[in-house]
Amino acid sequence: MQKSKIFFLVGPTATGKSETAVYLAKKLKAEIVSCDSMQVYKKMDIITSAPSRQIIKKVRHHLLGIIPPEKEYDVSRYRRQAAKKIKEIIHRNKTPLFVGGTGLYMSILIDGIFKAKAQDESLRRRLYQQAQRLGSNYLHKRLNRFDPLAAKKIHPHDTRRIVRALEVFETTGKPISQLQKERKGLGNNYEIKIFCLNMPRDKLYQRIKERIEKMFKQGLLDEVKKLLRLKLSRTAHQAIGIKELKGYFTGQYDLAEAKRLMKHNTCLYAKRQLTWFRKDKRIKWIEAKQQDTPKAIATRIFSKI
RNA sequence: GCCGGGGUAGCUCAGUGGUAGAGCGGCGGCCUGAAAAGCCGCGCGGGGGGGGUCCGAUUCCCUCCCCCGGCA
DSSP, X not given: OOOOEXXXXXXXXXXXXXXXXXXXXXXXXXXEEEOOSSTTBTTOTTTTTOOOHHHHHHSOEESSSOBOTTSXXXXXXXXXXXXXXXXXXXXXXXXXXXXXXXXXXXXXXXXXXXXXXXXOHHHHHHHHHHHXXXXXXXXXXXXXXXXXXXXXXXXXXXXXXXXXXHHHHHHHSSOHHHHTTOOOOGGGTSEEEEEEEEOOHHHHHHHHHHHHHHHHHTTHHHHHHHHHHSOOOTTGGGSTTHHHHHHHHTTSSOHHHHHHHHHHHHHHHHHHXXXXXXXXXXXXXEEOOTTOOHHHHHHHHHHXX
């Protein structure tokens, strides 16, 4: 029996994935599934540049605005929900088209994740306190005794990963480096095709800056003001723009500085996204040229399928 | 035209007679339950042009060009 196909359209932020995806979805008879760690949140449409209503009207979209911003979200939840969407979409005789910029989410979906218990909050808190008191190097040395392989891979300053590795060891009794080898994703069950949209760096940064200006025109300040009244979850709080505008609202700097910070941090983010995607050799790269419309790009992608 | 200050990394600037640094920016990488996060690495330079002194000049001297301030 032939494997069903799943498509991914990924790429750094502000390359025009959402617009392109609509045209591509039409050609592929696809439904779009978001692959974005921030657009899962409600009430964050402007700050996350979520696809507009007009776009959503044209093609069915999934996993957008499904979580209240007070709630945490993570990869494993994403994986579960996305896997379910794949089944449903294929059942409807449609093709899943994943669109977004969160490389880890894509990777976990395709390549899998090891089974572990949900994070242990109190244990984590304890470990972070120790890290603060004794330094991340101390925890790293401890990790080195239980799981030298993981310790070798994780930098002694990378507190977050050291804590996770220790947490996994304490809750499962197994070294994370061993568990990480046990991953099973969807990659084997489906025919996967990944396209990454890209453009020259200076043009990309220019578009990012323009997009952020546009966000302000759309009412970003108002949206963020409302968000800051809520008790934002740790994960939702990470969206670029929250801490930058908080600094403005609390009078630490002016609006121009807040904008500058947002633009800068978004450019750095785009660079990190590219690093992630570059590593994945399955990806077919699509270079957007100066005059390319989303429709033209979609046509080009379709011709390569 | 005269006097003074300056021309060193993409930007703002240090420094030294012996193959140039810092901050900002930029670039590269890592990533398995926080990933729009977290972490790591890399000066990325024909020292404004030309000539001279010297074993050796970015640093000293001469000259030209450009910028800033003052006087005309």
